[in-house]
Every structure is written in C-alpha cells, then in structure tokens.
Amino acid sequence: MIEAEKLTKYYDKVAAIEDVSFTVDKGEIVGFLGPNGAGKTTTMRILTGFLPPSSGTARVAGHDILTDSLQVRRRIGYLPEAVPLYTDMKVAAYLEFVAEVKGVERRERRRSIGQIMEKCRIVDVQRVLIGSLSRGYRQRVGIAQALLKDPEVLILDEPTVGLDPQQIIEIRQLIKELSGQSTIILSTHILPEVSMVCQRVIIINDGHIIAVDTPENLTARLQSSAKLLLTVDGPVGQVEEALTRLPGVLRIEPKDEGKAGDAAVSFIVESERSRDLRREVSRLIVDKGWGLLELRPADMTLEEIFIRLVTEEHQEVRG
Numbered sequence: 001m002i003e004a005e006k007l008t009k010y011y012d013k014v015a016a017i018e019d020v021s022f023t024v025d026k027g028e029i030v031g032f033l034g035p036n037g038a039g040k041t042t043t044m045r046i047l048t049g050f051l052p053p054s055s056g057t058a059r060v061a062g063h064d065i066l067t068d069s070l071q072v073r074r075r076i077g078y079l080p081e082a083v084p085l086y087t088d089m090k091v092a093a094y095l096e097f098v099a100e101v102k103g104v105e106r107r108e109r110r111r112s113i114g115q116i117m118e119k120c121r122i123v124d125v126q127r128v129l130i131g132s133l134s135r136g137y138r139q140r141v142g143i144a145q146a147l148l149k150d151p152e153v154l155i156l157d158e159p160t161v162g163l164d165p166q167q168i169i170e171i172r173q174l175i176k177e178l179s180g181q182s183t184i185i186l187s188t189h190i191l192p193e194v195s196m197v198c199q200r201v202i203i204i205n206d207g208h209i210i211a212v213d214t215p216e217n218l219t220a221r222l223q224s225s226a227k228l229l230l231t232v233d234g235p236v237g238q239v240e241e242a243l244t245r246l247p248g249v250l251r252i253e254p255k256d257e258g259k260a261g262d263a264a265v266s267f268i269v270e271s272e273r274s275r276d277l278r279r280e281v282s283r284l285i286v287d288k289g290w291g292l293l294e295l296r297p298a299d300m301t302l303e304e305i306f307i308r309l310v311t312e313e314h315q316e317v318r319g
C-alpha cells in the first residue's frame with residue numbers, strides 16, 4: 001500500500017532524511033519511532049505529497065507521490081504535527097467544511113460527520129469554537145478531519161501527544177479499531193505505544209532507518225539480558241551482597257527511588273536473557289526475612305533501545 005524508495009530530503013545542505021526505503025502492507029499499522037529531529041515528520045510530509053523529496057520517490061495506494069500527488073492526497077487522511085485548525089470555526093462546521101473540500105457527497109456528509117464525531121468522542125463539543133477547545137480535544141478534531149472520506153491510508157504524526165492518560169488510552173483504542181479498514185503510519189517517541197498499537201516498527205535515527213521489525217522481535221533481539229525491578233525492605237548492603245551471590249545474576253544496579261526515611265531499596269537485577277530469576281529472587285528475599293515489596297520485569301527504555309541499536313550499527317560498519 002505504501003512503498004518508499006530511497007527518499008532523501010535536504011534542507012539547504014543538511015540532509016533531514018537519507019535513503020529512506022520501506023514498505024507498508026494494506027491494513028497494517030506501522031509505527032515510526034525516533035527521537036526529536038530523527039526525520040519522522042519530514043518522511044510523513046513527503047508521503048502525503050505536501051513536501052517534495054530531494055530525491056527518491058514513493059507510491060501510495062498505487063499512485064506516485066511526485067507524478068500523481070493529487071490522487072495520493074485524495075486517498076490519505078493526514079494528522080499533521082501542528083494541526084492547522086480554524087480556531088474561529090465551530091467543530092461541526094469545521095468538519096462540514098473539510099468534508100466539502102475533500103469531496104464527500106452532500107447527502108453523505110451529515111451521516112459521516114456524525115459517525116466520526118462519535119468515534120472521536122467530540123459529539124459534546126460540536127458547537128464549541130475550536131479556539132476555545134483544550135489541546136487534547138483539538139487533537140481529536142484533528143484526527144476526526146483525517147478520518148473524513150474513509151481514507152485508504154492514514155498518516156498520523158504523534159497522535160497522542162498532549163493528551164491526558166485517559167484520552168491516550170481512548171485514542172490508541174480508536175487507532176486499533178481503524179486497523180483493517182485503513183493502512184496506518186503513526187509516529188511516536190513512546191516505545192510502549194508502538195508495542196500496544198503497531199504490528200511493525202520502523203526505527204529512525206538521524207535521518208536513517210536503523211531497524212524494521214515487529215515490536216516483539218525488536219525487544220527480544222535487543223534484550224541480551226533480562227532485567228528485573230526489585231524493591232526490598234531490608235538492609236541495602238546485605239541485600240545487594242545476597243543478590244550478587246545468587247546463581248544466574250549477572251549484575252546488580254541500585255536504583256535510587258526510595259524517599260528519604262524509607263527503608264525500601266530498589267535494584268535492577270540483570271540475568272541472562274533465557275533465565276527468569278523471579279522465583280529464586282523472591283525465595284531469597286523471603287528466606288532472609290526481608291520484605292518483598294515489588295518484583296517485576298523491567299522493560300527497556302527507548303533510550304536504551306536507541307543506544308543499543310546505534311552501537312550495533314557502528315559495530316557492523318566497523319567490523
């Protein structure tokens with residue numbers, strides 16, 4: 001459904017993205033994951049036909065973004081990074097306007113707008129001026145306008161940014177519900193978001209794609225060790241010593257999360273990837289008479305994933 005071929009974009013003499021190639025199948029939800037300035041927005045703007053690449057090209061729903069950009073735009077719903085909403089329009093009137101521009105048939109409009117407002121949970125604010133909506137609600141209106149005319153492809157640039165936790169859950173759910181009907185690319189900084197919503201992840205760093213895989217494979221590939229987060233009520237030194245001596249433990253890293261006056265101490269306990277030491281660790285703590293307050297797998301943070309990917313890449317280049 002989407003094929004990007006060696007997309008490169010220069011701003012002045014600086015490459016924002018270089019040789020970016022990937023494909024997205026019909027009905028797939030793919031996440032673009034990368035730090036600030038990685039090139040996510042640039043790539044998305046090129047795919048929507050709003051920004052011409054310096055070189056390379058892409059096909060979206062069978063149409064070339066360069067030679068057939070009108071056809072591409074007709075098939076895409078786009079939530080830009082900064083949603084350009086008309087602040088002096090009311091929500092429903094704005095959606096009516098976008099529907100007209102997008103060429104939704106007049107007799108279809110009312111029904112379609114009603115459905116979309118319900119999906120995005122903005123029915124209650126339909127007569128409110130966009131300018132007086134909270135940021136999260138504006139983001140919802142942005143998503144609503146992207147959904148008009150049932151686009152084959154949805155491109156969502158950080159759809160959950162600025163939303164409160166409840167709204168984040170709802171928007172993720174909404175995106176999941178849309179899968180199957182639309183092909184979706186979304187960008188995010190949040191690793192768990194990708195695992196929750198996307199079937200595949202494209203990791204982009206410094207204008208280059210550094211990994212494409214399923215969230216599960218990626219985490220497994222990168223996690224050379226298994227990490228547990230452990231919080232114990234007990235004497236720090238003794239706890240640390242006992243843990244170090246536990247067979248299978250590779251490394252202990254104290255984590256300073258306890259409040260002042262709190263007897264609880266937290267550690268990251270690292271073991272080989274194939275070993276789950278939760279039973280051994282909990283038995284040890286209980287046998288010693290300490291309090292086991294928390295024990296759970298510690299997920300890799302986005303920072304750790306990047307560091308590891310970038311190091312892997314450098315090693316490949318060198319060796």
Ligand SMILES: Nc1ncnc2c1ncn2[C@@H]1O[C@H](COP(=O)(O)OP(=O)(O)OP(=O)(O)O)[C@@H](O)[C@H]1O
Binds near residue numbers: 015035036038081
């Ligand atoms: N209009 C522009 N003029 C000059 N440089 C730009 C322009 N837009 C983006 N860039 C540069 O291109 C690079 C990629 O930017 P881009 O906005 O695509 O990153 P991003 O991955 O979307 O980042 P963020 O997570 O902060 O949104 C950055 O170095 C940025 O400074």
Ligand SMILES: [Mg+2]
Binds near residue numbers: 040041042081157
């Ligand atoms: Mg961006």
